[in-house]
Structure formats: C-alpha cells, structure tokens
Amino acid sequence: MTRRQVALRVNGVSRDAWVAPSDTLLEVLHDQLGLQDVRYGCGEGVCGTCTVLLDGEPVSTCLLYAVQVEDREIVTLLGLLGEGESLHPLQESFLRLGGSQCGFCTPGVILTAHSLAERMPRPSRDEIRHELGGSLCRCTGYTKVLDAIESYLADRAGVGEGT
Amino acid sequence: MSLSDATLAAISSSRTADPEAPPLEAPPLCAPAPETGAPAGARAPDGAVAPMRVVGQPVAHHDFIEKVKGTILYAADWELPGMLYGRVVRATVPSARIVSVDAEKARAVRGVAAVLTAEDVPSNQLVERASGGLGELLVAMPVLAHDRVRYAGEPVALVAAESQQIADDAAELVRVEYEELPGVYDPEAALLPGAPLVHEEGNTLVSWQIRRGDAETALAAADVVVEGEYRTQHVEHAYLETEAGVGWIENDVITLRASTQVIEHATEVAEILDLPANKVRVIATYMGGGFGGKEDMTVEPYLALLVWKCRRPVKMIWNRQESILASTKRHPFIMRYRTGADRDGHIGAQEIDLIGDAGAYPYLSARIMFAGAALSCGPYYTPNVFVRSRAVFTNNVPTSAFRGFGAMQVTLGYESQMDRLAEMLGIDKVELRRRNFLHKGDLIPTGETLDTAVAVDQTLARALARLGEPSAPSGPSKRIGRGFACNMQPYGRTIWFRDRASAWLSIQADGTLLIRSGVTDFGAGQAASLCQIASEILGVPLDRISVYIGDTALTPPAGGTFATRQLYMSGNAVMQAALKLRELVGPVAAEALGCPVAELVFEDGRVKAAGNATGDAATGKGIGLGDLVRLCEARAVDPTTLFVFHAEANRRGFDPETGQGGSFPDYTYGTHAAEVEVDLETGEVEVLKYAACHDVGRAINPLRVEGQIQGGAMQGLGYALMEEIVLNEGRIASSLFANYLIPTSGDMPDIMVDIVESGEGKGPMNARGIGEPPIGNSAPTIANAIADAIGCRPTRLPITPERVLALLDAATGTDPAESGTGAAWQ
Numbered sequence: 001m002t003r004r005q006v007a008l009r010v011n012g013v014s015r016d017a018w019v020a021p022s023d024t025l026l027e028v029l030h031d032q033l034g035l036q037d038v039r040y041g042c043g044e045g046v047c048g049t050c051t052v053l054l055d056g057e058p059v060s061t062c063l064l065y066a067v068q069v070e071d072r073e074i075v076t077l078l079g080l081l082g083e084g085e086s087l088h089p090l091q092e093s094f095l096r097l098g099g100s101q102c103g104f105c106t107p108g109v110i111l112t113a114h115s116l117a118e119r120m121p122r123p124s125r126d127e128i129r130h131e132l133g134g135s136l137c138r139c140t141g142y143t144k145v146l147d148a149i150e151s152y153l154a155d156r157a158g159v160g161e162g163t
Numbered sequence: 164m165s166l167s168d169a170t171l172a173a174i175s176s177s178r179t180a181d182p183e184a185p186p187l188e189a190p191p192l193c194a195p196a197p198e199t200g201a202p203a204g205a206r207a208p209d210g211a212v213a214p215m216r217v218v219g220q221p222v223a224h225h226d227f228i229e230k231v232k233g234t235i236l237y238a239a240d241w242e243l244p245g246m247l248y249g250r251v252v253r254a255t256v257p258s259a260r261i262v263s264v265d266a267e268k269a270r271a272v273r274g275v276a277a278v279l280t281a282e283d284v285p286s287n288q289l290v291e292r293a294s295g296g297l298g299e300l301l302v303a304m305p306v307l308a309h310d311r312v313r314y315a316g317e318p319v320a321l322v323a324a325e326s327q328q329i330a331d332d333a334a335e336l337v338r339v340e341y342e343e344l345p346g347v348y349d350p351e352a353a354l355l356p357g358a359p360l361v362h363e364e365g366n367t368l369v370s371w372q373i374r375r376g377d378a379e380t381a382l383a384a385a386d387v388v389v390e391g392e393y394r395t396q397h398v399e400h401a402y403l404e405t406e407a408g409v410g411w412i413e414n415d416v417i418t419l420r421a422s423t424q425v426i427e428h429a430t431e432v433a434e435i436l437d438l439p440a441n442k443v444r445v446i447a448t449y450m451g452g453g454f455g456g457k458e459d460m461t462v463e464p465y466l467a468l469l470v471w472k473c474r475r476p477v478k479m480i481w482n483r484q485e486s487i488l489a490s491t492k493r494h495p496f497i498m499r500y501r502t503g504a505d506r507d508g509h510i511g512a513q514e515i516d517l518i519g520d521a522g523a524y525p526y527l528s529a530r531i532m533f534a535g536a537a538l539s540c541g542p543y544y545t546p547n548v549f550v551r552s553r554a555v556f557t558n559n560v561p562t563s564a565f566r567g568f569g570a571m572q573v574t575l576g577y578e579s580q581m582d583r584l585a586e587m588l589g590i591d592k593v594e595l596r597r598r599n600f601l602h603k604g605d606l607i608p609t610g611e612t613l614d615t616a617v618a619v620d621q622t623l624a625r626a627l628a629r630l631g632e633p634s635a636p637s638g639p640s641k642r643i644g645r646g647f648a649c650n651m652q653p654y655g656r657t658i659w660f661r662d663r664a665s666a667w668l669s670i671q672a673d674g675t676l677l678i679r680s681g682v683t684d685f686g687a688g689q690a691a692s693l694c695q696i697a698s699e700i701l702g703v704p705l706d707r708i709s710v711y712i713g714d715t716a717l718t719p720p721a722g723g724t725f726a727t728r729q730l731y732m733s734g735n736a737v738m739q740a741a742l743k744l745r746e747l748v749g750p751v752a753a754e755a756l757g758c759p760v761a762e763l764v765f766e767d768g769r770v771k772a773a774g775n776a777t778g779d780a781a782t783g784k785g786i787g788l789g790d791l792v793r794l795c796e797a798r799a800v801d802p803t804t805l806f807v808f809h810a811e812a813n814r815r816g817f818d819p820e821t822g823q824g825g826s827f828p829d830y831t832y833g834t835h836a837a838e839v840e841v842d843l844e845t846g847e848v849e850v851l852k853y854a855a856c857h858d859v860g861r862a863i864n865p866l867r868v869e870g871q872i873q874g875g876a877m878q879g880l881g882y883a884l885m886e887e888i889v890l891n892e893g894r895i896a897s898s899l900f901a902n903y904l905i906p907t908s909g910d911m912p913d914i915m916v917d918i919v920e921s922g923e924g925k926g927p928m929n930a931r932g933i934g935e936p937p938i939g940n941s942a943p944t945i946a947n948a949i950a951d952a953i954g955c956r957p958t959r960l961p962i963t964p965e966r967v968l969a970l971l972d973a974a975t976g977t978d979p980a981e982s983g984t985g986a987a988w989q
Binding site for chain 2: 030031034036037039040041042043044046047049076077078081085087091092094095096097098099100101102103104105106107110128129130132133134135136137138139140141142143144145146
C-alpha cells in the first residue's frame with residue numbers, strides 16, 4: 001500500500017510519520033511514534049482507552065486515520081506532564097485519591113476530565129459522571145475517579161478565585 | 164510512631180494462626196466513628212488494630228505514579244528488532260471433526276514467516292489437574308486442535324508475519340474443512356443419557372459432595388422448608404487490556420513477556436515445546452486488569468511456538484473481538500436449594516445442588532465447583548448439609564477463573580434463601596441472619612472450625628447504616644426497595660496444595676532496599692503493599708524501596724496472583740523476611756549504638772536506640788542503614804535474606820467422598836446494602852444508593868482496600884443487572900464491546916465503603932485478603948432489593964428490564980414462569 005509522509009503535532013512537537021491511508025491514528029501514535037500512553041482497548045470507539053485530545057477535544061484514535069489529522073494539535077497523557085516529568089495537578093489528584101488502579105484506562109479518563117475542566121469550570125458530580133460515560137474502567141468502580149476529578153476542579157476553582 | 168517489640172512479637176506470631184492467640188492489644192484507631200453520610204471509606208475504631216507508621220496509610224508507590232503519568236509499560240508496549248506479529252486461527256464451528264487444514268495459500272503470502280498447525284506442536288496436549296488429584300476426569304486439551312473441534316473459537320493454527328495486517332490476512336486464507344458433529348450446549352442436557360459426548364471420557368468433569376450430619380432427616384423434621392432455583396450467566400472479564408505478550412529467544416531460552424497472573428506457566432510452556440523447564444522464562448508485566456482471566460495461559464503457548472519455529476521475536480495481541488469470543492468466561496450456575504429451619508428461623512439443614520457449565524475443556528472448573536460447594540451455605544451455621552456440585556462439559560466456550568471463583572455465584576442462592584425464609588416466618592431479615600451467623604469456633608460444612616473472628620454482623624450493621632433515610636419514589640410507576648446480602652469468601656488456595664511463597668530482601672550499601680518477589684500485579688497494588696510492609700518493619704522510606712516482581716529467571720517463586728492469596732502469602736513472606744533482616748543486622752547496630760537489641764528502633768532509614776540509651780545513641784540520630792551495611796560487611800554479616808512462607812499445613816487431609824477435611828485457610832466476610840427504584844412500566848432498575856463493608860483484619864493500604872471494594876461491587880453490579888455473554892448453539896452472539904455492556908460511570912451510584920478491622924486475619928499484621936470478596940454480594944443485594952420493591956423475586960441473572968417485566972406479569976397472571984420456586988410449611 002502506498003505510504004506517504006504526514007506531519008503530526010504531538011505534545012507540542014512536530015513528528016513525521018510514514019503512513020498508509022488505512023493506518024489508524026492509534027497505530028501510528030503507539031506503534032510508530034512510541035507513545036505507550038495511547039492504548040488499544042477495543043478498536044470500536046467504545047471504551048475510550050485510546051483517547052487523545054485533538055485540538056483540545058477528546059477523540060478515540062482507533063476511529064481516526066492518521067492522514068486525517070495532519071497539522072492538528074494532538075495531546076496525549078504524557079503531554080500533560082510539566083518540567084522534569086512533574087505531575088499535572090489533575091494527575092496529582094488521581095494519584096492522591098486512588099483514581100487509577102490497573103492504570104490502563106487512566107490516559108483516556110484523565111484526558112477526558114481535562115477537556116471537561118476546560119469547558120465547564122464547576123460541573124456537578126452528575127455532570128462529571130455523564131461526561132465520563134465514554135471512558136470504561138473495569139477496576140475502580142468510578143467512585144475514586146469522580147473523587148479525583150471533583151477534587152481537582154475544586155482546587156482549581158479555589159486557585160482561580162484567589163487570583 | 165514506630166513498632167514496639169511487643170507489636171513486633173505480635174506481628175511475628177500472627178502467622179502461626181493460633182486460635183487461642185489474643186488479638187493485638189493496642190490503642191484503638193483515633194478516627195471517629197462514621198455517621199451516615201460520612202465520606203466513603205471512613206474508618207471507625209474496632210479496638211483491635213494498633214496504628215502503624217506506613218501500614219494503614221493511603222500512600223502511593225512507584226507503579227501508581229507511572230500509571231497517572233502514562234509512562235508505565237504494558238505487555239503490548241514492547242518492540243524488538245525484526246519482530247513478527249502473531250495471529251491465532253480459530254474454529255468457526257462449535258462441534259466438528261477436522262477433515263483437513265490447508266495452510267498452503269497462507270504460507271505463500273509475501274511476508275508470512277510461518278503457519279503452524281497441530282503437527283507442529285511437539286507436545287500437543289495439556290492435562291489440567293485443577294482439583295489436585297481429588298477426582299476430576301483427566302481430559303487432555305490440545306494446544307492446537309488436530310482431529311476434533313469442541314467449541315467455536317478453539318485454536319486450530321497459528322500465523323506469524325512481518326506485520327499484523329499480513330498475519331490477519333493470511334489467517335483468513337487458512338482453509339479448515341469441518342465435518343460438523345452434534346453438539347451439546349446446555350449442561351443439564353449434557354447430563355442426560357445419550358447426550359453427545361464432548362469428550363469420550365464423559366461429560367461430567369467432576370462431581371463433588373459435601374456431607375455433614377443427616378440433611379434428609381433434618382429437612383423432613385424442619386418446621387419450614389424453603390426451596391429455590393437460581394440461574395446465573397456467562398460473564399466476560401472485560402479487562403481493558405486484552406491478552407498480549409512479546410516473545411524472543413535470549414541465551415537459548417524462550418523468553419515471554421506477557422500480561423499474565425501466573426508466571427509459573429513457564430513449565431507448561433516448556434512441556435508443550437518438549438524442552439527442559441530451564442529453557443523457558445516468563446516475565447509478567449503490570450497487567451491492565453486480570454480478574455482471573457489471565458490465570459490460565461492466554462497468548463503464552465502460541466507465542467512460544469511461533470518464536471521457537473521462526474527463531475525471531477514475535478508479538479501477539481488479541482483484539483477485543485477475539486478476547487470476547489475465545490477467552491474463558493465465568494461459569495453459569497444452576498443452583499437448587501432446599502433450606503429447612505425451625506419456627507424461630509434457626510437453619511437445621513440444607514440440600515444444595517450446583518451445576519456449572521464448564522464449556523469444552525477442564526481449565527479450573529474442578530476447583531471452582533469445589534469452592535462453590537464449600538461456600539454454598541454462606542456465613543450461616545448449618546448443622547446438616549448435603550451438597551452436590553458438578554462441572555459439566557458442553558460445546559460452549561470454556562469457563563474458568565473469574566474473581567469470586569464459584570464462591571460468588573452461590574451468594575445469590577444462599578442470600579435469596581435467607582430473605583425467603585425470613586418472609587416465610589415473618590422474622591426480620593436482619594434478625595434472621597443474626598440467629599444463624601457463624602462465629603469463631605463454629606464448624607462449617609467441611610467439618611472445619613473457624614479460627615479467626617467472624618465480624619459479619621458488624622459489617623451488616625455498618626452497611627445498613629450507610630443507606631440513611633429511605634428515598635421517595637420519583638414517579639407514580641416507581642417503587643423503592645432495599646436489600647442487603649452478606650457473604651464469606653476464602654482467601655488463599657485450598658490447603659491441600661501446600662501453598663508457599665518466597666521473597667528476597669536486601670539492604671543496599673546506600674541504605675536503599677530491594678525486594679524481589681515472583682508476585683504478579685493486577686493493578687490492585689500487590690507489589691506496592693509489599694513495600695509498605697517492608698517499610699513498616701525496616702524503617703526504609705517508601706521512595707527508597709524498589710520491588711522487582713514476576714520473572715521466573717530473577718525473582719523467587721511466589722505462586723500466581725489468584726485466589727486472593729498474594730497479600731496472605733507474599734505479604735507474610737515479605738514480613739518474615741524483613742523481620743529476619745532485623746535479626747541479622749540488629750546485633751551489629753546494637754553494638755554500634757551501645758544499647759540492647761531490644762531497644763532498637765528502625766525508622767526514617769536509620770536505626771536508633773529508644774529511651775535512655777548511652778553512647779552514640781544519646782545524640783538521638785542513630786546510625787544510617789547505609790553505614791550499618793558497611794559495619795555488617797566488616798563483620799561478614801550479609802544484610803540479605805530469602806524467606807519462604809508456607810501456608811498452614813493440612814493436618815486433617817481431605818476426603819472427596821464426604822467432602823470432609825481441610826479446605827481453605829480462612830475467609831473474608833462482608834455485607835453490601837442497596838436501595839433501588841424499579842419502574843413498573845419499563846422494568847428498569849435504578850440503583851440509588853449502594854454501601855459495601857468488609858472486615859479486612861487490618862487495612863495495609865486503606866485507599867487500595869476501598870478501591871478493591873468499590874471495583875468489586877461495581878463488577879458485581881454489572882453481573883447483577885447488565886452483563887451476559889449470549890450463546891446461541893455454542894456461538895457467541897456478539898463479540899463487540901458495544902454490545903457487551905459493562906457499567907459506565909453513569910450507570911451506577913457511588914459505592915460507599917466502610918472498612919472493618921477486626922485485627923484477626925492470617926495475612927501480615929493480621930490482614931485478610933480483599934481481592935475477590937467484594938464482588939460476591941452485589942447480585943443478591945440487588946435481587947433482594949428488587950424483591951422488596953415489587954414483591955416478586957428475581958432468580959435469574961442478569962436482572963434485565965425484560966426479566967423484571969416478566970416477573971411482574973407472572974405475579975399478576977397465573978404463570979409463575981420465572982420464579983419456579985416456592986416454600987411450604989410442613
């Protein structure tokens with residue numbers, strides 16, 4: 001199959017990849033660019049495991065072709081890390097409150113929560129519940145996931161009010 | 164605060180499981196008792212566990228940091244130069260003779276490195292001895308089917324190619340010609356004379372019996388007998404990480420790095436390849452969930468065969484559809500209960516018949532049906548018992564381990580029976596249970612005495628309290644109901660396996676600590692909890708402890724992670740190894756500090772002298788562990804130790820004819836309670852409130868304990884209300900995640916958790932295992948709540964809206980289709 005070079009913007013860095021038209025964004029990010037935090041879960045766009053932020057919106061990379069997203073901003077979970085791999089406050093919150101167990105779904109869950117926080121500064125717990133409906137987790141039972149997101153949003157709002 | 168000698172002595176004696184040993188005498192936890200509405204996970208004083216410095220703290224270790232960063236590597240994340248991609252070719256029919264397998268077209272595809280069939284497997288049969296030789300049929304399972312196919316999805320051939328796409332395409336070109344044979348898809352049909360034989364040896368894999376007293380006579384004499392029949396379904400584990408691994412040859416050793424609960428399968432892989440056991444190495448990755456589904460081998464034999472034939476690295480990842488079609492499932496149970504009691508509600512006898520659909524091959528069915536039988540009376544004293552429990556072959560997908568392991572299916576049976584008995588006798592449901600709860604010292608159906616606390620009553624009180632005030636129905640067609648269910652679930656393997664686990668600890672020259680353990684990690688914190696235990700005893704800060712796990716070449720064997728055994732087994736091994744290390748280095752430190760060994764305190768990476776010590780200790784700074792290691796070296800004391808922990812021995816043996824003897828080391832008890840709202844028009848059930856409470860003896864990490872309870876309860880809620888693998892004549896009706904519904908964040912409420920710490924358990928520091936227990940209560944809790952809401956009882960899982968409507972129709976009409984059960988005064 002004919003391959004061509006595409007330029008992808010991943011976590012603020014330009015990366016070139018040689019892709020076939022049928023290569024999904026998931027395959028290219030995970031297998032070719034080595035982003036282990038973008039993971040295969042179902043290939044059907046159901047579980048949310050392979051989620052990245054595309055221009056700030058959470059998307060399932062198993063349902064997109066790499067050739068579709070040239071020159072768009074892609075952020076994976078690793079992209080939230082700060083200087084010296086320091087944790088983003090949302091990641092801190094997941095760590096402190098046990099929002100991650102096996103960790104496999106964690107990138108999709110945190111990125112979805114991150115995008116939610118950008119759109120809705122103080123969603124109710126039920127609104128968070130609803131927004132996370134596309135991110136399956138089989139370990140936590142979601143309670144601690146919601147705790148972590150709520151706590152982050154409360155801290156953020158607190159900081160915002162103070163400045 | 165640090166460990167006193169008295170506490171240490173209590174810790175080191177805790178493994179002896181002396182039933183007479185008093186619980187640790189210690190001040191109660193200082194947290195206030197939770198009131199209704201307290202935050203999830205609030206802990207209350209139980210008066211039995213002394214607070215510790217690291218154990219009992221909600222700390223996170225290395226693995227959780229890597230998980231929230233996204234840097235942790237799972238099985239599918241490894242790439243090696245020249246790596247091939249593997250694919251399993253699976254049978255498309257459930258029962259057939261294989262006429263021919265034609266792989267020529269597939270082999271001719273450019274980029275295909277190998278296509279293997281049954282003839283290429285050096286030793287193509289695996290014989291499972293899951294019961295430990297106590298009476299199951301010995302039936303061989305081929306690695307690749309040769310003459311016969313027994314379920315749709317059975318592996319027939321393997322492909323390795325330069326890319327996954329080529330491997331997948333080539334797999335489609337492998338032509339298998341079948342001559343279809345009659346199959347049997349219902350375990351009761353498989354028991355009938357003349358049923359098609361799944362295996363020539365017979366369709367009954369195992370038939371356990373547990374007999375105690377005289378159930379028949381006692382039932383005849385009972386004031387009331389309640390009869391019930393309950394049915395459960397095939398369920399998928401649905402871990403987010405599908406089965407995956409990478410294999411290669413290194414130092415002439417087949418090395419597999421896979422998502423597995425059990426690295427000890429290396430020996431079976433060696434047998435398949437006809438290699439000596441030292442020529443296969445298995446490394447376990449941190450798993451993206453397992454829940455029992457990675458307890459049997461998944462990708463390992465196929466990877467090993469392809470690596471061995473191709474002499475190149477091979478990666479294999481099952482896609483979601485393959486995982487749903489071909490991985491093992493939870494056993495559907497058919498349970499028939501007859502429970503006899505006196506007018507005051509005291510249970511006199513139970514007759515219980517269990518049938519489990521084993522699917523086409525044995526896997527662990529024999530052991531699972533034993534656990535079902537042994538726990539079928541639940542946490543209730545039953546003097547006269549007759550239990551029969553059979554695993555039956557069908558041409559359905561094989562069933563095997565899944566969190567709860569047989570002991571969780573029977574909760575629907577015994578907790579539905581308890582509610583029915585209470586209704587029949589007009590006795591309060593809580594009171595009825597209290598009259599029958601097991602207590603420490605009581606005999607259970609296998610004739611054993613319980614030798615640790617049975618705090619199930621406490622868990623019941625706490626769970627009910629968390630529900631708070633009843634909700635009002637949200638509309639005229641809605642009905643509110645409440646239910647609860649108690650359970651007991653073993654932790655540790657059946658004791659006739661003489662279980663053991665080892666751990667190796669070493670203090671490094673800079674005072675850091677290494678732990679090596681063959682434990683595998685589901686993601687529940689199996690490895691991290693070992694660090695907390697070692698830190699508690701040796702005073703090494705958590706960030707100065709590294710734990711290396713799950714490698715048959717480099718870590719001492721710990722057994723797999725299953726049966727809720729690893730905290731009990733490896734936790735004890737690490738605790739004992741740490742205590743032994745203290746014994747080794749203590750005298751050296753005491754000499755340096757000029758104080759008695761008994762006054763040493765290990766904390767903050769240092770050894771100090773407590774109290775009014777003289778010499779260097781007067782400064783209060785003590786000696787750093789790194790300096791201590793140097794002093795040890797000068798005295799030829801090695802600050803390294805290996806400890807092998809042996810589970811308690813089975814002194815009584817086990818008689819499979821009567822089911823009497825030693826079964827499990829101990830149990831974890833708990834209660835869940837729920838409030839539901841049922842829509843009489845649509846049959847929909849909404850869970851409004853859910854509380855779960857278990858006695859864990861001592862919580863090593865309360866955050867992780869809560870997480871286990873919440874996650875287990877949620878999986879149980881999916882099982883109760885949503886999940887079912889539907890099979891149609893042996894064919895799975897849908898292999899899409901879009902159709903196999905597991906709970907999302909929007910489907911269920913928060914799980915409120917209470918942890919009871921009775922201070923009695925056989926794990927380290929008197930902990931009990933909590934991995935499996937919390938999945939068991941959900942289904943009977945919900946069934947009992949629905950029965951409370953609508954006045955008719957669900958007896959079949961999952962309790963879908965259609966089934967609720969059928970129940971309501973049956974209750975208003977004449978057809979008692981779904982209930983099929985009754986109760987009678989005698």
